[in-house]
Amino acid sequence: MPRYLTEKQVTAFQRDGFLVVPDFVSEEHCLALRERAMQLAEQHVPSPEQATIFTADGKPLHAGDDYFLSSGEAIRCFFEKDAFDAAGHLRDDAHLCLNKLGHAMHDLDPVFDSFSRTPQLAAVASDIGMIEPLLLQSMYIFKQPRIGGEVTCHTDHTYLWTEPRSVVGFWFAIDDATTENGCMWALPGGHRLPVRERSRLNEARTSTVTDVLVAEPYPLDSLACLEAKRGTLVLLDGAVPHLSAANNSDKPRHAYTIHAIDGVASYLDDNWLQRPTLPMRGFAPSTTSRVTSATQN
Numbered sequence: 001m002p003r004y005l006t007e008k009q010v011t012a013f014q015r016d017g018f019l020v021v022p023d024f025v026s027e028e029h030c031l032a033l034r035e036r037a038m039q040l041a042e043q044h045v046p047s048p049e050q051a052t053i054f055t056a057d058g059k060p061l062h063a064g065d066d067y068f069l070s071s072g073e074a075i076r077c078f079f080e081k082d083a084f085d086a087a088g089h090l091r092d093d094a095h096l097c098l099n100k101l102g103h104a105m106h107d108l109d110p111v112f113d114s115f116s117r118t119p120q121l122a123a124v125a126s127d128i129g130m131i132e133p134l135l136l137q138s139m140y141i142f143k144q145p146r147i148g149g150e151v152t153c154h155t156d157h158t159y160l161w162t163e164p165r166s167v168v169g170f171w172f173a174i175d176d177a178t179t180e181n182g183c184m185w186a187l188p189g190g191h192r193l194p195v196r197e198r199s200r201l202n203e204a205r206t207s208t209v210t211d212v213l214v215a216e217p218y219p220l221d222s223l224a225c226l227e228a229k230r231g232t233l234v235l236l237d238g239a240v241p242h243l244s245a246a247n248n249s250d251k252p253r254h255a256y257t258i259h260a261i262d263g264v265a266s267y268l269d270d271n272w273l274q275r276p277t278l279p280m281r282g283f284a285p286s287t288t289s290r291v292t293s294a295t296q297n
């Protein structure tokens with residue numbers, strides 16, 4: 001496998017638990033993904049009466065919602081909490097009120113599939129030591145102007161638990177992400193601290209519950225600001241604490257993120273995201289016949 005990252009970059013990723021790689025994707029590819037995300041949002045948006053609100057502020061309104069719990073094999077639309085006025089009406093066109101699309105665009109939509117599977121990404125995964133990378137989930141995060149919600153401090157391992165830990169976030173800035181529109185922040189070296197929580201399905205598999213493993217919160221006084229220009233790739237170790245503020249600006253902050261796990265690790269069957277009928281695949285580009293335009297779900 002040819003290398004993409006330099007040794008210095010790999011060392012920085014191992015030291016910090018994150019790595020910012022500017023200019024990883026071209027402007028053209030970012031804009032094509034952006035356009036496709038807007039099309040999917042219009043195609044798949046449910047009526048406001050059936051809306052599932054996604055919150056990442058520590059109070060998960062979506063936790064017991066079947067539309068959310070079965071979205072690991074689908075393209076689903078999740079609304080922002082602040083998209084609704086006091087009377088429960090949407091403040092804008094429905095597709096402009098979304099928090100995110102999730103969680104299988106990379107397997108069900110050809111544009112997302114080809115963005116997600118490139119020789120460069122395969123090389124990065126190999127450079128950071130992934131043996132058999134498998135693309136578990138994808139999210140297109142809108143962080144819409146003024147209503148884009150906060151993402152509180154968390155680790156991805158909390159939600160996508162493998163034994164041993166293996167999840168890595170591949171986060172792409174589709175718009176410029178700045179302190180003004182809610183860029184990410186991460187705790188350098190925080191991946192060496194014990195993971196604080198595990199989120200899993202309850203016994204009935206009808207909702208998620210959170211096990212607190214370490215009560216002490218992460219120290220958040222030395223966060224690194226991960227401002228990122230369009231086309232930047234941010235790699236996140238599954239145990240690195242990270243967060244983003246609400247977008248109170250009038251600028252959108254679209255981002256796309258893939259979470260990959262290692263096939264040599266065990267993925268737990270009480271993780272919220274299950275894919276019983278859609279086997280995971282790696283970063284190798286698809287043959288055209290495997291991915292057809294997603295019109296279902």
Ligand SMILES: O=C(O)CCC(=O)C(=O)O
Pocket residue numbers: 141151156169171182183184242243244255257
């Ligand atoms: O885009 C964001 O603001 C947060 C993304 C995130 O937490 C993730 O991709 O794991």
